[in-house]
Amino acid sequence: MVPKPLQIRVPQNCWRIIEHELHLMPQHHEAVLFALTSYAVTATRDLLLVREVVVPPEAAFVKSRSHGAQWTAKYNLELLNKCLEGQHGLLILHRHGGGSVQMSLDDLDSAHRLLPRFQADVPSRAHASVVLGDRSVDGLVWMPNRTQPTKEFQFRVLDEHITTLPWPLHDGLDARIYAQQPLADTVLSRKLLRNTRVVIVGLSGGGTQLATQFAAGGIGELIGIEYQRLDSGNRLSSDTMSWLDFALHKTKIAAIKRRVWWINPRCRFMGIVSRVPEPKALDALKTADIIVGCVNNLTARADILEIAGRYCIPYIDIGLTIRTADDIPDPSPIVAVAGHIFGAVPGGPCLWCSGYLTKKRLEAEAGGADRSYFWNRRNNGSKRDGLVSPFNGVLANQAACDVLQLILGYACRRAAVVYKMYDGFSGTLTDWEVSRRDDCPHCSGVVASGDPVWA
Amino acid sequence: MTTETIELLEAELRASYPAAIAATDAGRRLIQLPQIHFPAGCNPETGSALVILDPTTPKPDLYLTKVPTLPSGNQVSIGTLTLAGQTWQSFSFNVTWEEGKHTAIQFVEGKLARLRRGS
Numbered sequence: 001m002v003p004k005p006l007q008i009r010v011p012q013n014c015w016r017i018i019e020h021e022l023h024l025m026p027q028h029h030e031a032v033l034f035a036l037t038s039y040a041v042t043a044t045r046d047l048l049l050v051r052e053v054v055v056p057p058e059a060a061f062v063k064s065r066s067h068g069a070q071w072t073a074k075y076n077l078e079l080l081n082k083c084l085e086g087q088h089g090l091l092i093l094h095r096h097g098g099g100s101v102q103m104s105l106d107d108l109d110s111a112h113r114l115l116p117r118f119q120a121d122v123p124s125r126a127h128a129s130v131v132l133g134d135r136s137v138d139g140l141v142w143m144p145n146r147t148q149p150t151k152e153f154q155f156r157v158l159d160e161h162i163t164t165l166p167w168p169l170h171d172g173l174d175a176r177i178y179a180q181q182p183l184a185d186t187v188l189s190r191k192l193l194r195n196t197r198v199v200i201v202g203l204s205g206g207g208t209q210l211a212t213q214f215a216a217g218g219i220g221e222l223i224g225i226e227y228q229r230l231d232s233g234n235r236l237s238s239d240t241m242s243w244l245d246f247a248l249h250k251t252k253i254a255a256i257k258r259r260v261w262w263i264n265p266r267c268r269f270m271g272i273v274s275r276v277p278e279p280k281a282l283d284a285l286k287t288a289d290i291i292v293g294c295v296n297n298l299t300a301r302a303d304i305l306e307i308a309g310r311y312c313i314p315y316i317d318i319g320l321t322i323r324t325a326d327d328i329p330d331p332s333p334i335v336a337v338a339g340h341i342f343g344a345v346p347g348g349p350c351l352w353c354s355g356y357l358t359k360k361r362l363e364a365e366a367g368g369a370d371r372s373y374f375w376n377r378r379n380n381g382s383k384r385d386g387l388v389s390p391f392n393g394v395l396a397n398q399a400a401c402d403v404l405q406l407i408l409g410y411a412c413r414r415a416a417v418v419y420k421m422y423d424g425f426s427g428t429l430t431d432w433e434v435s436r437r438d439d440c441p442h443c444s445g446v447v448a449s450g451d452p453v454w455a
Numbered sequence: 456m457t458t459e460t461i462e463l464l465e466a467e468l469r470a471s472y473p474a475a476i477a478a479t480d481a482g483r484r485l486i487q488l489p490q491i492h493f494p495a496g497c498n499p500e501t502g503s504a505l506v507i508l509d510p511t512t513p514k515p516d517l518y519l520t521k522v523p524t525l526p527s528g529n530q531v532s533i534g535t536l537t538l539a540g541q542t543w544q545s546f547s548f549n550v551t552w553e554e555g556k557h558t559a560i561q562f563v564e565g566k567l568a569r570l571r572r573g574s
Contacts, residue, residue: 040540086479087479276537277535277536277537277542278535278542279541279542282537282540282541282542286540299536302537303536303537306537306540307537307540310540311540366534441481441482444482445480445481445482446481449480449481450540451540452478452479452480452485452539452540453478453479454476454477454478454487455476455477455478
């Protein structure tokens with residue numbers, strides 16, 4: 001059996017510690033960090049997910065004249081106990097200067113001496129030693145149930161944008177252009193887009209407009225998760241379907257698949273006729289590089305976020321509501337056209353941190369899910385259609401920009417803005433700052449937890 | 456529930472369901488019961504269950520891979536959700552259960568008793 005590709009994923013909070021600590025220069029030895037990891041198997045890749053970074057105290061190191069770093073047997077035992085306690089894998093991280101790094105003989109020797117022992121004690125997880133360089137990576141990974149380590153893996157960092165090493169092949173000129181102008185059409189930017197799989201959940205007003213943007217932008221693979229057929233209301237929520245699609249009462253998936261093909265036949269579109277959280281939908285979500293949720297209820301958002309966080313996949317959520325006056329009998333006047341775009345990068349603030357998802361709101365929604373665009377406290381669940389296509393277009397296009405930012409990193413380092421509120425009256429998007437909450441059950445318990453270890 | 460109660464309930468479940476497997480996930484203990492028998496007349500007659508032992512909640516929770524149809528042919532109303540990366544189904548039924556007073560088996564059997572009803 002040919003092994004599936006392996007990818008190491010580092011969530012934002014862990015990467016920031018790694019980046020900071022590996023750039024500190026201890027006096028007596030090379031900077032070394034450890035990370036506790038989980039593991040997951042998806043349909044397309046095996047994943048090694050960084051759960052927690054362990055910064056060793058100075059006392060853990062043995063003083064020596066060599067350039068490298070040696071730590072004590074006692075500290076190894078401490079690490080082993082941590083791994084056993086949480087059924088974690090061990091990842092050893094250090095850094096070399098230069099554009100094309102390689103594990104040194106000392107690195108290889110220490111990995112071969114240490115990691116098989118960890119594998120023997122925690123066989124259900126992968127154990128690895130990795131050296132990071134400037135835009136390159138090298139290392140060895142001991143996978144579960146395999147005796148020989150592998151050198152074949154990708155290293156993905158989830159921060160302001162996604163960085164996946166090694167980069168696709170490109171020349172020096174491309175690299176120079178990309179470094180300054182990531183939005184320029186270069187071989188490198190095209191390959192980065194083509195290597196990306198975006199899963200869109202919900203192919204109605206927002207999802208269909210996103211699919212066409214992604215196809216035009218050169219995204220390599222799109223997966224649409226949707227179970228409905230087109231109905232007359234969809235005419236008003238999106239501009240992407242034709243009269244023929246409505247006349248034939250096509251499934252939304254069939255209609256958008258054809259549209260994507262006409263825009264860019266090199267963009268592979270796969271439709272999953274299912275709804276979150278059915279097994280087929282969850283399996284598809286787990287294979288995503290980026291998930292965009294265009295759903296109309298909180299329960300589905302909570303389910304998508306669970307999968308995105310657990311398997312370290314950035315999740316962009318969009319939503320639109322037309323609020324009508326609460327205190328006047330239906331039909332009451334429109335008081336707001338309100339939307340949002342939330343970008344949840346694993347390890348950063350999430351929908352629970354922001355208070356958008358709460359247990360109370362989820363309980364209140366039970367039985368009243370799948371609401372229409374029109375909403376007020378009296379009339380939650382009204383099925384009135386509305387002319388919302390242009391508003392959905394604003395949100396979808398901004399979400400497409402956020403996906404481009406994740407893939408290409410065109411914007412310079414931003415503040416922690418992950419939540420954009422849309423006011424359809426004034427036509428403005430306002431940034432709201434959200435912080436990661438230490439007591440958030442999703443961030444502390446679910447993010448990067450991978451597949452549970454059943455025993 | 457206290458850690459001691461969770462350990463005790465897990466031991467009870469493992470003793471009654473020898474094929475049970477367990478995992479720790481997001482601070483909770485999950486016990487999978489690969490084959491449990493539903494009340495006579497349910498369709499299907501057996502299925503897989505997940506018991507969640509959460510230190511932040513006062514009693515366990517039970518989920519099924521697929522909630523069966525009742526002996527009458529009716530279906531209880533079902534909630535589908537994601538737990539530990541997988542799809543599980545739940546149905547609403549308030550089991551009287553107190554920590555330290557009742558056992559894990561009483562909880563599971565009590566919850567499944569809902570499926571004996573006609574509607």
